[in-house]
Amino acid sequence: MSFETEVINEGLTKIEVPRVERLRGPGRKSRLPFFNPLMRTNRDVSVFVALTVLSDGDKVLDGLAATGASGLRIALETKNELAVTLNDRNPICHDLITRNIERNRAKGCSVTCEDLNSLLSRGRFNLVDVDPFGTPVQFVEGAMRATTNGGVAAITATDTAVLCGSRRRACMRRYSSRPRRTDYCHELGLRILLGYIARAAARFDRGIEPLLCFSADHYFRAIVRVRRGARRADSTLEKLGNLHVHGLGRELIPEKGVAGPLWADAFLDAAFLESVKLPSYFPHKVSKLLELWREEASSPPLFxxxxxxxxxxxxxxxxxxxxxxxxxxxxxxxxxxxxxxxxxxxxxxxxxxxxxxxx
Ligand SMILES: C[S@@+](CC[C@H](N)C(=O)[O-])C[C@H]1O[C@@H](n2cnc3c(N)ncnc32)[C@H](O)[C@@H]1O
Known part of the structure; x- marks a missing residue:
């Protein structure tokens, strides 16, 4: 299949991408490798998370890599010696990722063309990135199992309408949780996603510690540390709750309420956010966001x-x-x-x- 491409610069990385009319909003499935320039902030976040948590010799999986933009940026923009696997089951993506690795002379990168769940069932990685079209639910269990003890999993969801309560039944089916359409539904949606990740981790005797979980444009992203052990799993499950409302008042408590189950604990880790040092070439937008997340990390839930x-x-x-x-x-x-x-x-x-x- 031949298609027109162009080379763009993002961060310190040159990325060959299909030349297609850009659409706002979530990605749509097509045979062409997917690239959304509007998701740059999400990739900038991947780079600063990698810079903050990884060290020499660590293994990274960009599980749904498309053009390879995110994994390549991690390989090139963190100074560590990493082993980065870029995977996409679309063979057209595989060829484009290979060209992008060569174009950037990126060291330590390898390309695979597999179903992500099959790769997750075999490999172990210090950082696992899952960035699907729509819901990530089919990959979450695999991601929890494939993340090393103390490693980090980054899970993106673009089915925000479902998580925010516009499609209530779809939310119950996918996330086993009741959403609620309110002025603060984006926070509830993010907490439903985190609650789902927490329960998936617990099934395999793992617990999670949210580092940076946020809502932006048309997507949610949950970046969590994964810890092994039944006790970690138990204490993670204790952080689930439900939404209760009384007039304008609202709270997250264990008893069944009008929405949930959902994550009722912190979703921003103040110490982690303080330890982040942004590269000087990063866009101003990212430093403003980091400032806002740091401020919000000290706050109680809901707004x-x-x-x-x-x-x-x-x-x-x-x-x-x-x-x-x-x-x-x-x-x-x-x-x-x-x-x-x-x-x-x-x-x-x-x-x-x-x-x-x-x-
Ligand atoms: C939203 S795109 C990824 C975008 C990319 N992370 C970026 O930053 O530009 C999702 C990709 O997942 C791939 N994909 C979908 N299901 C998959 C599966 N089960 N295994 C492996 N790749 C899959 C698609 O071919 C597509 O390229």
């Missing part, structure tokens, strides 16, 4: 939009900075959130939010 608190207590939505400042002045924790630019997280109870808004 309120300025619109919903205004509907409840006052007529006009308050300025975000004003409400965050006023809550902090009263001694509460209050931060922005990466989920929405018009929302805040706080440990203040709903009555206190109302009182502060009215003054």
């Amino acid at each position: 309120y939009t300025t619109g919903e608190v205004a509907r409840e207590f006052v007529s006009e939505p308050p300025a975000l900075d004003r409400i965050i400042g006023a809550l902090r002045d009263e001694g509460f924790v209050a931060t922005r959130t990466h989920f929405r630019p018009d929302a805040f997280k706080t440990n203040a109870d709903v009555e206190s939010i109302g009182r502060i808004l009215r003054t």
Whole structure:
């Protein structure tokens, strides 16, 4: 199959990609190798995670590699001596990945053309990246088993409408969890994905520790450390909960509620985020995001939009900075959130939010 290509620069890597009309949104299945320039931030994140967690001799699997963009960037932009496997079952991708490795003279890279689950059943890797079209559910168990003890798995999901409650039954089938369409459904969706990963890990006596889990554009990404052992699995399962709502109040607790089961613990690891050092050539957008994630890491779960608190207590939505400042002045924790630019997280109870808004 012949198709027109072009070479683009991303980070320190030159990537030959199909020349196709770019579409916004999630990838669509086609025989052409898939490349979405809008997913650059996701690949930038892969590079800084690899820079932060890997050391010489570590093994990396870019399991659904397409053009090889992500795995190649890890191989070239982290200074460590890594063994990077780039896998895609599409033979056209295999040829393109081979050319991209040669073009960049990338050391330590190998290409495979297999079904990802078959590769995951045999190999062991310190970093496993799974970036599918749509839901990752069919690869999650394999990824949990193939990640070394203390290694990291990075799982992307682009079926955000399902996880956010637009297709409730599909969410129950895929994730065995009840979603809920709300102003804060993106946080619930991310927590449903994490809850699914946690249960898949536990089935094989493994636990997870979320390092950086986030929502961006049309996708969710969960980057977690995997730890072996039945005790780790048990303590991971204790972090699952359900959503309960009472008026504007909301909380995540173990008893069955209106949505769940879902991850009820932290999804951003403050110490990990503090240890990240971004390369100087990274886009400003990534440093702004990192700053926001670091801020959010200190916050309690769930958030309120300025619109919903205004509907409840006052007529006009308050300025975000004003409400965050006023809550902090009263001694509460209050931060922005990466989920929405018009929302805040706080440990203040709903009555206190109302009182502060009215003054
Ligand atoms: C969304 S694309 C990956 C994009 C890539 N990670 C990037 O950063 O540009 C998904 C890829 O998975 C491949 N794929 C789908 N199912 C697979 C399977 N079961 N085993 C191996 N590859 C598969 C497809 O051929 C496609 O190239």
